[in-house]
Each structure stands twice: as structure tokens, then as C-alpha cells.
Amino acid sequence: MGSATTQALAASNAALHAASGVDLGVSGELFAAGRALADAPQLSGALSDQGASVVARQKVAEDVFGVLGATTRALLATVAAERWSTADDLVDAVEELAIRAAAIGGADADVEGELFQFSRIVAADPQLELALGSRLGDPAAKGALVDSLLRGRASDATTLIAASVVQRPRERRVRELLARAERLVAAQRGRTVATVTSAVALSDAQAARIGAMLAAKYDTTVSVNTVVDPTLVGGLRVQIADDVIDASVASRLADLRQRLAG
The missing domain is CATH 1.10.520 (Peroxidase; domain 1)
Incomplete structure (x- = not known):
């Protein structure tokens, strides 16, 4: 820029x-x-x-x-x-x-969380991601598809954002579009988005404690999104802005294997 x-x-x-x-x-x-x-x-x-x-x-x-x-x-x-x-x-x-x-x-809605959840749905469905990301698809039809998927299941603000950004991707992938929108919504609300990946689902209390610790570390309000990835075995992987904090068992094992290999 x-x-x-x-x-x-x-x-x-x-x-x-x-x-x-x-x-x-x-x-x-x-x-x-x-x-x-x-x-x-x-x-x-x-x-x-x-x-x-x-x-x-x-x-x-x-x-x-x-x-x-x-x-x-x-x-x-x-x-x-x-x-x-x-x-x-x-x-x-x-x-x-x-x-x-x-x-x-949409100040009363959890727009960041809803955008994140929709991005996870897109990531888990290759056909949907292809339909929304294809250069050949009709832009209005893409918007209508997203609207039909989210209408009544997400807030009006989230539905408007998601259905709008997919219509003119301009060489950007769908998940990239949604992630950018999520960051901008958080920034508008004075927050930073953190994605916390764990081997098992975190409770609301655990997510809140992690958010509080990150808020203290980065001196800002943090919105926490959680992802379950059993391959981590245990521990957590946290991404906030450009920082990655990897305290997972899988990461420690990989590091150990690398050191043993010389």
C-alpha cells in the first residue's frame, strides 16, 4: 500500500x-x-x-x-x-x-464470528468454494447463493458482507475475502482477531481466558475464533495478526525430530 x-x-x-x-x-x-x-x-x-x-x-x-x-x-x-x-x-x-x-x-451481531464460521464452511466444501471462486460464474448468482445459505442463519450484516464480497473477488480467493472482511469488522469495533486451534473443543470459559491473556499481551481487545484439529495431539496454536504462537504437542514433536536429525 x-x-x-x-x-x-x-x-x-x-x-x-x-x-x-x-x-x-x-x-x-x-x-x-x-x-x-x-x-x-x-x-x-x-x-x-x-x-x-x-x-x-x-x-x-x-x-x-x-x-x-x-x-x-x-x-x-x-x-x-x-x-x-x-x-x-x-x-x-x-x-x-x-x-x-x-x-x-450490525453492531448487535457477532459479525466476526459468523464470517469466520462461514469461511470454515467454505473451506470444508470444495464444490462450494469452487462455485463461489470460479471466474466463469455469474457474480449476481454467487451473491444469491451466499444469501440463500446464510439468510435466517446469520445476521443481516454478515449476510450482506459475505454475499457482496464474493461477487467481485478481483483475483482473491473466497477465504481470503472473508478473512479480510472479518479483520475489518473487528478493526471497526476496536478489536483484533485471534484464531486458536486446539486438539479438542475449548469451553467458552477457556476461550474467554485465552482472549483475556492475549488482550493483556497485545494491549487490545481480542475476538477469539476456535478451531478443532485433532492432529495437534495437545496444546494450542494461536494466530493473531502476523504472529503465530505454536505450543502444540505436534509442533514440539516435529521440532524434536528435526533436532535429532541433526
Whole structure:
């Protein structure tokens, strides 16, 4: 991510934080705008063209997205006013705003946990992963498939996010899309996601204790997702951000075998 994009993204997220009336409707409109930008490189290029004035770029955004709600238009105007390193960065930013807006609109739901569980379902079903990840599939049909799988089983916010991100993967795998969305939802809520893998299922109390220890270590609120993997034999494997803490028996045995091998 270029320095221009870093600053532009911070300004766009600040605008979202300051906006009023952010709900799932705004999120849905932002997702739609992001799809339109991804489908029209000339449009995303025009909005990220630093050779054009801010006023000119904002006018393009208003001309194209003028039918959307006032809050959505204001956020897109902020995006158009910023300096982006590439047009793709601008498209990513609109998608990020959409995900963060869904996190705000679905504040009472466990969106991070639901996205994680859906990613596990996708990972366990190769046919589903292929259907959602195929470049040949119709984007709207992919969204409809996810909606049919999650509707009534997950929150509206989770359903909106998952059904939206699969429609325009832009060379990203489905699980990567869902993991990014999960991280962004957690970030919007001031949390960091940790994935804890154990040989047996952890109780809620055990997961809470692990979350408390990680929160103390990393000085942030931690949202814990748990995975059962019997091959670990015992112990835990924890991944939080880019850090991996592997205290599993399988890991210690592998390390011992490596040392014995010289």
C-alpha cells in the first residue's frame, strides 16, 4: 500500500466515523458502488486521476452515484477527493468502507464470528468454494447463493458482507475475502482477531481466558475464533495478526525430530 493510499484510506475511514445515518442501507449502496467501480476501470481511473481537480473528480462521482443516499454520496465524495496510489486502491477502499458500514449497522451481531464460521464452511466444501471462486460464474448468482445459505442463519450484516464480497473477488480467493472482511469488522469495533486451534473443543470459559491473556499481551481487545484439529495431539496454536504462537504437542514433536536429525 503506497503512502498516498495510506493517508487517503485514513481520511475515508475518518469520514465514515464522523458520518451520521450509517446503516446496512449505506453499506449496501457502498458495495454496489464498489462493484460499479470494479466493472468500469475508466470510472475508477477518473476518480483516482490526480491530473484532474478535486472538484472535477467529485463531480464525476456525483454524476454517476447521484441516485444513492446522501450519506453514501458524501462518503464517495471524500474518496474522490483523496489521493490514491492506484485506481485499484480506490476500489478496495470503497469495499472497505462498505464492510465497516455493515459492522456499524450490525453492531448487535457477532459479525466476526459468523464470517469466520462461514469461511470454515467454505473451506470444508470444495464444490462450494469452487462455485463461489470460479471466474466463469455469474457474480449476481454467487451473491444469491451466499444469501440463500446464510439468510435466517446469520445476521443481516454478515449476510450482506459475505454475499457482496464474493461477487467481485478481483483475483482473491473466497477465504481470503472473508478473512479480510472479518479483520475489518473487528478493526471497526476496536478489536483484533485471534484464531486458536486446539486438539479438542475449548469451553467458552477457556476461550474467554485465552482472549483475556492475549488482550493483556497485545494491549487490545481480542475476538477469539476456535478451531478443532485433532492432529495437534495437545496444546494450542494461536494466530493473531502476523504472529503465530505454536505450543502444540505436534509442533514440539516435529521440532524434536528435526533436532535429532541433526
